[in-house]
Amino acid sequence: MQRIVIVEDDIYLREELIHTFQKAGYDAAGPASFENVEEKVTALCPDLAVLDVNLPGKSGYELCKSLKIKASFPILILTARDTLSDELTALGLGADDFLTKPCHPRRLIARAERLLQTYDKGLRAMLRVGRLSLDTDTYKLVCADRFLILAETEGKIMKLLIERYPDTVSKSDLFSAVWGTEEFVDENILQVNMSRLRKNLSETGMEVVIRNIRGKGYVLEVGGI
């Protein structure tokens, strides 16, 4: 479930926002007091922060700026209708999106979902099996405290093995996934790349093994699962 943090001083509006998001299936929460708000927000590891910048003492602007520097999540700014968005951009806040309040809940949800989707793409590149993860853009394979950057062909093999884990992957599936054809012209090329991949895995000392099932294909075996 995706977590949304609401930063809003008006208690009624805050509860309403939280309720709106909860109804929409999100894990929504918001701090009641504003001491160390920044820490409170980041500690929650939210997927999205909804932030009212018209907080008491103008601190909302500062909070937005400092969150922006470190945040790994998008920020949706709520602002009173009479505060021009030009003013906000002029202040260099540059949030991911703006919305003037009061606003229709459906409009808010729609904007929030757009932001969540956009930011999610960055994470979609990560495949995971147990403590093993693979970045399918760079083919960086991480396992516990070790990592390994695979060449493209080896990376594609690893990708399929992880996607199909814990099932055995047939050779023809590997051929179509890596070379785009089932009629493998040279049967050997897969084995050569398997060999290279296995060598890399063992040289890095990763507890990851690719086991061959005679006549069936290959399976991934991850240590510590």
Added chain:
Amino acid sequence: MQRIVIVEDDIYLREELIHTFQKAGYDAAGPASFENVEEKVTALCPDLAVLDVNLPGKSGYELCKSLKIKASFPILILTARDTLSDELTALGLGADDFLTKPCHPRRLIARAERLLQTYDKGLRAMLRVGRLSLDTDTYKLVCADRFLILAETEGKIMKLLIERYPDTVSKSDLFSAVWGTEEFVDENILQVNMSRLRKNLSETGMEVVIRNIRGKGYVLEVGGI
């Protein structure tokens, strides 16, 4: 602050563990009821889970196994002294570390810290400025929904610009960081690579600009901060 989740059915032991970790400066918490424990644990995005496998109904083993498959955090297993760790490994739990209870708080903290450190390394490779992040192993640069994989030289330049953000970085600093020498033999090479880097950034449509300060050096400017 790093978050540690405790899964322990004995209420007294649970509170003691939580207290121990809180005293040590961690954000510790643990669910009181065991419905949907798995969801509850993952929803908290912990940096470490401490798990008593002797939960009622043997469900502790199942929980550990299913967490292990998806978890991005290490798991420290607590087990009664009479349950042999061999039995645990035999069950294919393969946790990141074991500890028999009761155990000395300092011992527990030490083990936990070792695990946190180990897993942290994978994240240390990530530099961040606002919504911009750089993996210094692969030089994958991510900004909002776009990404770009930089060549080594361009990546090293980007790395220094991010590390020094928002300061201006002098040419000689760039030379020593990228080529390891301040006496830049050919002044041009830096500009060539700057040119390539800028071209890549703009072609990807990233809101990231490298500005030249005549006679001083270069600064990074990230959109949306």
Added chain:
DNA sequence: CTACCACTTACAGCTATTGTAAGGTTTATG
């Protein structure tokens, strides 16, 4: 205007990756 700093493009050497070739090892089976 001019000297200096900054930018861009083209080119050639180098390195990592890839597929081919050839030969070795393991495993199932009669």
Added chain:
DNA sequence: CATAAACCTTACAATAGCTGTAAGTGGTAG
């Protein structure tokens, strides 16, 4: 235990992408 099929490994050459050099253009301060 002999044989064939499946699987594994190493070496080599072609290729593609990265890097620095060269050479020339554009912009700015004094």
